[in-house]
Amino acid sequence: MPRGLDHIVHAVRDLDAAADLYRRLGFTVGARNRHPWGTHNHIVQFPGFFIELLTLAEPDKLGSDGFSTLFGAYNRDFIQRGEGLSVLILESKDAHADEIEFRAASILTAPTMRFEREGKRPDGATIKVAFSLTFADATGSPNIRFVTCQQHYPENFWNPAFQRHANGVTGIIGVVAVAERPERRAHFFETFAGAPPIASNDGFTITTPRGAIDMLVPDAFTRRFGVKAPDVSASPRLAALRFATDNIGALEALPEQAGISGIFAGNPTVVGPGDAMGAVLIFEASARKAR
Numbered sequence: 234m235p236r237g238l239d240h241i242v243h244a245v246r247d248l249d250a251a252a253d254l255y256r257r258l259g260f261t262v263g264a265r266n267r268h269p270w271g272t273h274n275h276i277v278q279f280p281g282f283f284i285e286l287l288t289l290a291e292p293d294k295l296g297s298d299g300f301s302t303l304f305g306a307y308n309r310d311f312i313q314r315g316e317g318l319s320v321l322i323l324e325s326k327d328a329h330a331d332e333i334e335f336r337a338a339s340i341l342t343a344p345t346m347r348f349e350r351e352g353k354r355p356d357g358a359t360i361k362v363a364f365s366l367t368f369a370d371a372t373g374s375p376n377i378r379f380v381t382c383q384q385h386y387p388e389n390f391w392n393p394a395f396q397r398h399a400n401g402v403t404g405i406i407g408v409v410a411v412a413e414r415p416e417r418r419a420h421f422f423e424t425f426a427g428a429p430p431i432a433s434n435d436g437f438t439i440t441t442p443r444g445a446i447d448m449l450v451p452d453a454f455t456r457r458f459g460v461k462a463p464d465v466s467a468s469p470r471l472a473a474l475r476f477a478t479d480n481i482g483a484l485e486a487l488p489e490q491a492g493i494s495g496i497f498a499g500n501p502t503v504v505g506p507g508d509a510m511g512a513v514l515i516f517e518a519s520a521r522k523a524r
Contacts, residue, residue: 234326235428237443238405239382240283241474242320244308245510248273248288254510255286257491259400259483262286268348270305271295278395281324281443282405284474288312299346303368307378314376317463317511318471321408323426324443325381328365335369338424342368352389360389371421376468377410379425400487401480403519407445411462412436412469415448422446445475459496460505460513473513475501481518 245251252262252275263276271294277284289309295301304320311319325331328345335341349363363385371379384390412418415436422439423430426446430437435453439446451462454472463470478484484502488495493508501517 235442236323236325236381236426237441238282238408238446239322239324239443240285241318241322241408241471242285242287242308242378243317243510243512244287244311244319245316246288246312248275248286248290251275251286251288251510254491254493254508255284257493258487258504258514259490260398260402261395263395267291268300268305269294270298270301272305272308276395278392279402279404280396281391285320287319299343300348303343303346303378311376315511317506318408318474319376320378320380321410321446321471322366322380322382323441325365325367325383328367328381328383331367331381331383334424335367340369340371340421340424342370349385360386362386362390369421369425371418371425371469374418374469376470381425400516401478401483402476402516403479404477405444406475406477406515406517407447408471409454409458409473409475409513409515410446410448410469411451411454411465411472412448413450413465415450418448418469422448458503458513458515460503463506463511473515475515475517477519478516479519484516484518487516 255262260277266274271289271291272287273290275286295305332345345365345367347365352360365383367381369379419430419437426439428439430439436449454462463472485497487502496503501515504514
């Protein structure tokens, strides 16, 4: 079954600075959350997808449990090497089925893990959110962690008020990864995403039920987006997020209003990794506005 984009982790050293950056870029940023294993995050929501701005704020809380090792310690080590997009999470309809499928394909990292916590609505009512995560292992890709996520109380997590952004962004178009030999990664991505890759001279594209996954060679990434590709000599990397916006008039002014540099070529506007804490953020006119 094809799996759509669910969320992506943007791992940073200074979480407050990351939240401020996204706010200056016109995003609605949620409150600071804390995990039992020491990571803290802010959530930036879109319909069916979110960005998890994340840091390891309390390293003394790391333990030997799966979330500490596969998520907390992994992001700690990632941040030590450099900031950027660290984890790609796809939507799961059945975490148990994902575990069976990944085990059969010999890409299962660990048995499915469940995390839940309580939160509060604006009216003070207590609610529960819970997630089951299944980790997949792509051999030779230590700089990307692959996960599927099943939400057990989605009605308590998604909030349309948090999905309205001053910059006019309406949703995710896709994520872009970079590798020296994308064709060597195509079979893993097909199993992970549950959808076939479409090959090109520059790499491949997978169309999911929510957004596209592109994997490009470094030169193609630079030609397409006008910024330097990440160093992939040691491992493929998640490089960019592509957003759809209805506010075409805001595209050119967006970086300047945020107090950072950017590239504007009519469509899209690109904020490079030096300004976006290791990530590339790409703002494109939505299909209906671009006609």
